[in-house]
Amino acid sequence: MGAATTISPPVHTAAQARIIDAAVALFTEHGVGGTSLQMIADAIGVTKAAVYHQYSTKDEIILAVAGVVLARLETAVGAAERERSRARAREALLGHMVDLAVERRRMAGILQRDPVMLRFLQEHEPFRRVMERVNRVLMGGASDPRARVQAATFPSAIAGTVVHPLVLDLDDATLHAQLTKQVRKLLQPR
């Protein structure tokens, strides 16, 4: 009943999973716009035609990469919306976002920072709807400049930090603990 996943379900064959893994690594290094299907094929060790057999356009690959994280984000925002108060909802969502970003650092960096990916997601309705729900929860019921800037700061800080050179050699547990502390500071009334 209800709450069906509107984001492409992360169900992949072995060949598709290899393509997605290679794409994430290349997107991180060269950006989505600077990554060709030839580069992906070379990274896996197959030809372009083999890649096209799995995903018939480059957009489908971008979609598949985004779907991995965004399906989980949709679940997280759904759970947050069911919390008893707006304050609890925001805290719960931020906790899930930190979990997700630390666990999949490179993907989080791509989804929140790559210009091509951002543009792609903005034009894709299911993704846009999820982001609107995320923003609504993060704004905590308000929509004034203060709430907007605050809501914008959370994902920016989270996604930017997990891929920052200064935290590259930190293990997940340490990064998670310290990042959580920083995000909590942003939650304070002043």
Next chain:
Amino acid sequence: MGAATTISPPVHTAAQARIIDAAVALFTEHGVGGTSLQMIADAIGVTKAAVYHQYSTKDEIILAVAGVVLARLETAVGAAERERSRARAREALLGHMVDLAVERRRMAGILQRDPVMLRFLQEHEPFRRVMERVNRVLMGGASDPRARVQAATFPSAIAGTVVHPLVLDLDDATLHAQLTKQVRKLLQPR
């Protein structure tokens, strides 16, 4: 005496300024890796060859775009380093970074988030040195995980926020005031 600018000075002809402006807009929309010289030429209304007459490679255009902001960032970090204490130095630098990011939102977004630009700057020694100085000031004399994550959070939050869809229609003064408040929260000991 000393403190000569090591970053390309922002001295441009009118033709060069047009190219840089068009490049910034296109880099924001399609990413550095997804922007071709043809696109830049079309945006200005000239041919590719005319663009090549100003900048003989695409890398020089990227460098010119980066130089505009980074020359000012170098000045800012130099001034911060002359403050009386590490705490004051950090506050001063963050103030300048917020100024710069709000004033040139799109450029800040590109410099801190575009994968190709980040990679390009990392391989460019003068820029890398400036970023090392910035990181040193932001870490405030420490180098433990707590200081690293904190230092990584500042630029991530600033650059990500100024280009976030939620703050697009906020005027500079409002954004500056609210962003300053958020950044101050991150500075708190807990």
Next chain:
DNA sequence: GTCTATAAATCGATAGAC
């Protein structure tokens, strides 16, 4: 699922006229 081969367009970059 993977291959070879190819098409049509675009890429960064250069030469030379005006």
Next chain:
DNA sequence: GTCTATCGATTTATAGAC
């Protein structure tokens, strides 16, 4: 400073064999 014209390499994408 801008143009036309062009180079060779690379791009997305398809056809068809195995």
